[in-house]
Amino acid sequence: MNNDVLVREVTQDDLPVLFDQQLEPDAIQMASFPPREWDAFLTHWTNILADCNVTKRTILSNGQVAGYILGFEQDGKTHVGYWLGKKYWGQGIATRALKQFLDHVKVRPLYANVTENHIASIKVLKNCGFTITGYKKDITNSHNEHLNEVILVLGCEKEKKVK
Secondary structure (H helix, E strand, C coil): CCCCEEEEECCHHHHHHHHHHCCCHHHHHHCCCCCCCHHHHHHHHHHHHHCCCCEEEEEEECCEEEEEEEEEEECCEEEEEEEECHHHCCCCHHHHHHHHHHHHCCCCCEEEEEECCCHHHHHHHHHCCCEEEEEEEEEECCCCCEEEEEEEEECCCCCCCCC
16 A cells, blocks of 8 residues: 655644544553543644644645644753554554654754653654664653653754753
């Protein structure tokens, strides 16, 4: 199956699909934050869409909304994060979308934080040139489980030890 992957600006029309994707049980299991109810989700995304400091893109696969990818500031560093609907997992879509996003977002270093149990996401990031630079120990996810978080960086990073 040929998957045509494209990233474009997020629109209001994408939000119902993105809402449903964040409710998928397997995705919730991997996420380090709980899903939102519709009103909270809509408020969250309205704020994202209004924030000119956030780079936001919808990921399309064969013309269908497959997920999203964001570039945002956190703790003085630029981070990338993404979410893909379960039916799009394992097809190389996240890797292709992230590569397109990285062609647009030139800020380096660029950081990504992923829970250690999210092996597929770590692989996507490594395939796009990110390297593991450290770990955050014993974070608590949305299920009150204690996990380690993997810190990955694309580009030069002066700090090699991350607490």
